[in-house]
Amino acid sequence: MNLDVSDDDTLLAALPHPWWVANDDQLLLRRQSSPERLEDAIAPEHWAEFQRRWQEGIETRRPWGLQLQWLGRWHWLAMQPLQNELWLGILTDISALKAAEAQLHEADAVWKLALEATGDGVWDWYIQSGVELYSPGFLRIYGYAADDIPPSPEAMDALTHPDDRAQMALDRADHFEGRSAIYRNEHRVRCKDGSWKWILTRGMVIARDAQGQPLRMVGTHTDITERKSSETLAWRAANFDALTDLPNRRLLAERLDHDLKKGQREQLRVALLALDLDHFKAVNDSLGHDAGDALLRQAAARIKACVREVDMVARLGGDEFVVLLSELGEGPAVVERVAGALVHSLGQPFELGLQSAQVSCSIGVALYPDDAPDAATLFKRADQALYSAKAEGRDGYRYFTRSLQEAARSRARLGDELRLALARHEFRLRFQPIVMRERGLPPEAEVLLRWQHPMLGLLGPDSFLPLAESTGLIHEIGAWVLKQSAAQLTQWRRELAPDLRLALNLSGTQLRQWGLSVTDWATRLGQFSLPGQALVLDLREAQLRDPQLQDLFKLPALRAAGFSLALDDFGSGDSALACLSHPGLGQIKLARPLIQALRPDSRSDRWITALTELAHAEGLHVIAKGVEQASQARLLWELGVDGLLGQHLAPAMDAEAFSRWLQER
Ligand SMILES: Nc1nc2c(ncn2[C@@H]2O[C@H](COP(=O)(O)OP(=O)(O)OP(=O)(O)O)[C@@H](O)[C@H]2O)c(=O)[nH]1
Structure with missing residues (x-):
């Protein structure tokens, strides 16, 4: 990169060394304490080399450097290309070092030669003057010429692989501070041709000042590239399966050990899936x-495609594989998803050249810490479960623990039934009125979803919505809820209460998916010609702040579709008041715990008063949820709350009962 140096020399004047700026023809255009012509400063014996390097520099336009005698003293000349075919020359005086070097030369030359004879390169670092010298053998290892590398430790550090620098600095500091007798480090160095060489460096401080600070350190570089690559090969051979390139039993055991320790520390579950192909x-x-x-x-490859990058797939030999699922946040649901995906994926035909083959697989699942306290037992349990899976007809997975197996079975059954529930018209909507303080406020009800299960009776959303989320059925169910609510609302508004509003609670997944096609559902709701704000969308604070949903809430289409927003469960956890000024928000719904803790003159009492005042100032209505007692209701009215929701005041009812409630209002 060429530097841009402006005509004023303020930047250059700040340089701690003499400098000059010349054009390609060596005409000095600006300079600081230099003679007018270069040939008057550079010693004649360096002139030819200087000219050669100058021509090279013009061709490459890259920085270069040279040791030379400048006005009679030894200097390091660093040349930097500037814009407009100019060059900046900076001079560092190294004559003291050269003198010392000359003095030591004779003695040094002997041991340096001796060291070089071993095939190693020698470095010699004058720590306090910041100069490092390299022997010819040192430079030869990497293919550099004498002047390719400026004589400074920084120049050499810059050629060190970035991943290796931190350890090198630690090892160096250990030696400087006397914690190691010999400095020793293995790292990679970039060669002139751009390749990397692994080297072993060993060195020692050979002079310290009166305070014990290191003055000079010498050492060697030994090329260990070959050893490193054979080590890598040996490590791969010892830890990976040659046929599939998957980790083998040994690497799996190492990783399992690590994951179990982490699991124990952080209370995380680990699942071990023993997988064997059927009739291979x-x-x-x-x-x-x-x-x-x-x-x-x-x-x-198929097994790997079924798991996350962080999970491990290993081949134990033959047609036996192991999948290790760590950090299982969601618990068994994830295991089932993965095991189900594996059974499905491996059951698809394999194209083998001109022929094709089909197999299936059996999987045994054991969980840590549920089934086993250690790795060996966990392996054994997964194998036992695999044996059961094979014995029970193959082509499926089985848990080691009977209760987990039962739970998995009933979840799978419930999943199948949930898939059919829409077609069988088993979902029901319930409507729970919000009792409003003023008769002037529009009547409103929350929409609640129930599943009329043929065997289990009426189920609340907690028992099936997580399953709907994990199977993706949530989208269809959500669309049904929205459509039913809109149709029902249109009818009630026409026949019983023209200003009635319904509040819906949609899941984050659903909102995110719908957010993408907001115009779609605006059109869909358009069929019902519901006016603005007839539907209230209940959102939790996290959803309101979810960056993926931001655009959705700003979209005028949302309002055009007839939605206003309510902030649900406010005052639970760490709610932020800033949310109250979110555009499009019409209501806040105070969280149950806040209402349950309500007593006259209590903390909750003061909180609700303050929140209500603040919300009113923002033009929002305040609804209290979970009001269970008449005394709470009285107090909440006194505190200025606009609406109450509670079993005690008005229970959730079916459409018919809600029609009657509307009529009797
Ligand atoms: N092609 C190939 N076959 C192998 C390799 N290693 C083991 N095998 C064969 O894989 C088969 C595995 O045996 P089993 O798992 O007992 O046989 P299976 O037919 O899958 O029987 P089930 O597991 O009981 O369904 C044996 O026939 C082994 O010879 C390998 O690297 N390549």
Whole structure:
């Protein structure tokens, strides 16, 4: 990169060294304490080399440097290309060092030669003057010429691999501070041709000042590239399976050990899935061993595609694989999703050249810490579960623990039933009125979803919505809720209460997906011609702040679709008052715990008073949720709350009962 130096020399004047600026023809245009011509400053014996390097510099336009005698003293000349074909020359006086070097030269030369004879390169670092010298053998290792590298430790550090620098600095500091007798470090150095070489450096401080600060350090570089690459090869051979390139049993054991320790520390679950292909032997027998190999390789890729990057897939040998799922936040639901995906994926036909083959797989699942306290037992339990899966007809997964197995079965069954529930018209809507303080405020009700299960009876959302989320059914169910609510609301507004509003609670997943097609659902709701704000969307604070949803709430289409926003469960956890000024917000709904703690002159009492005043100042209505007692209701009215929601005041009812409630109002 060429530097841009402006005509005024303020920047250059700040340099701690003499400098000059010349054009390509060596005409000095600006200078600081230099003679008018370069040939008057540079010693004649360096002139030819200087000219050679100058021509090279013009061709490459890259920085270069040279040791030379300038006005009779040894200097390091660093040349930097500037814009407009100009050059900046900066001079560092190294004559003291040269003198010392000359003095030591004779003695040094002997041991440096001796060291070089071993094939190593030698470095010699004058710590306090910041100069480092390199032997010819040192430069030869990397293919550099004498003047390619400025004589400074920074120049060498810049050629060190970034990943290795931190450890090198630590090892160096250990030696400087006397914690290690010899400085020793392995790192990579960039060669002139751009490749990297692994080297072992060893060194020692050989002079310190009166305060014990290091003055001079010498050491060697030994090329260990070959050893490193054979070490890497040996490590791969010891830890990876040659056929599939997956980690083998040994690496798996190491990782499992690490994950169990972490699991114990952070109270996280770990799942071990032992997977074995079913009737794989038949593929070998009918299509040949090579086809069997190809199938195993494809199976490995399919297994990896079913898990996250952080999970480990290992091959133990033959057609046996292991999947290690760590940091299981959501618990068994994730295991089931992965196990289900594995069974499905490995059940698809494999294309093996001109032929194809189909197998299935059996999986045994064991969980830490539920099933086993240590790695060995966990392996054993997963194997036992795999044995059961095989015994029970293969092509499926099985938990080691009976209760987990039962729970998985009933979740799977419930998932199947949930899939059918929409078609079988088993979902029901319930409407719970919000009792308003003033008759002038429009009547409003919250919409609640229930599932009329043929065997289990009426189920609340907690027992099926998480399943709907994890299976993706939430989108269809949500669309149904919205459509039903809009249709019902249109009818009631026409026949019973023209200003009635319904409040809906949609999941984050659903909102995110719908957010993308907001015009879509605006059009869909358009069929019902509901006026603005007829539907209230209940949002929790996290949703209101979710960056992926921001645009949705700003969209005029949302209002055009007939929605206003309510901030749900306000005052639970760490609510931020800033949320109250969110545009589009019409209501806040105070969280249940705040209402349950309500007593006259209590903290909750003061909180509700303050929040209500603040919300009113922002033009928002305040609804209290979970009002269970008449005394709470009285107090809340006194505090200025606009509406109350509670079983005690008005329970959730079906459409027919809610119609009657509207009529009797
Ligand atoms: N192609 C190939 N086959 C292998 C390799 N290693 C083991 N095998 C064969 O894989 C088969 C695995 O045996 P099993 O798992 O007992 O046989 P299976 O037919 O899958 O039987 P089930 O697991 O009981 O369904 C044996 O026939 C082994 O010879 C390999 O690297 N490549």
